[in-house]
Amino acid sequence: MASVEVSSLLVPSVVEMAKELSASIPGRYIRSDIERAVVPDGDQALEIPVIDMQKLVSGEPNNSEIEKLDFACKEWGIFQLLNHGVDSTLLENLKAEIAKFFKLPMEEKKKWWQTPGNAEGFGQAFVVSEDQKVDWGDLFYVLTHPLRLRNPRLIPTLASPLRETMERYTFDLNNLSTAMLGKIAEALHMKTEEMTVFVGEGRQTIRVNCYPPCELSDQVMGLTPHSDSTLITILLQLNDVDGLEIRKGGKWVQIQPLPDAFVINVGDILEIISNGRYYSIEHRVTVHPEKERLSFATFFGLGHDGELGPAPSLVSEQTPAKFTRVKVQEFYKGLFSRRLQGKAYIDTFRIQQD
């Protein structure tokens, strides 16, 4: 069953293209509009807020970590998570096995390549026109939760031990995200069951990214500027090559995660549910001239049965609804029918305030 149906077009492998050192880079990858990133004071990458998961779930009265979480989601839309409880050996195995996975010969990778009308597998996302600029990277995108919607052609056919490692990692991250969303609901002073109703059976998808090096690194983009159409995204940088940048105060700034910290960002769905109290951060990925970058993004979204809109408990006369309501299924359908473009998609749901 095609579980993530899209109207996107198929594109060739950038990892394969990058191996042909003598080949010129097709115009489709070359961009003339890349805004330069700024270097923060003191030549340091930007320090984004750090949240400690153990403190967050400690159950202490007046837990100041909840206030830190609220501040991070409101003022930054992104933070790092330490003491997250995901086993460090599992993370090491994941890093090693994903690196091998992207190095498999193309003949083998073809088994898992995207097919027309389905976003899952190796390829690219949000390519809706032959004229559109495309990213300098390959992804592996899969729906991992709920189990009944999994594509039998993908995770079940991966070789051991990658398959078991992916299963375990996505299972652990599903638990982590559920716990995190509970704390986010608490920070928002939402009624607890409200978040649960929005989430329904939930949706977890993964996007594993490989950005090969490129000698014209300042003219290609690893991942186009966008905000995620998720509740939250949990990102693990898989090697020590940085490239993730966020738009902060109108400028692009590179961030540098602490080793084995998760980078968590607020997505558009959470911005809508929180009625604009939280902010989905715009981000992009730049390409290194000599080194390959690998990352693993885990997206948490809503089950497709319900409706999306500001949580009723967060709407009042003083805080009127800032977004229109939409059926979740319609929200996702609209998302996959367009190209990525900053925060343009969430903007279509905004209600103009007087």
Ligand SMILES: O=C(O)CCC(=O)C(=O)O
């Ligand atoms: O590679 C990264 O660091 C970011 C990935 C990302 O934003 C995504 O997969 O949506």
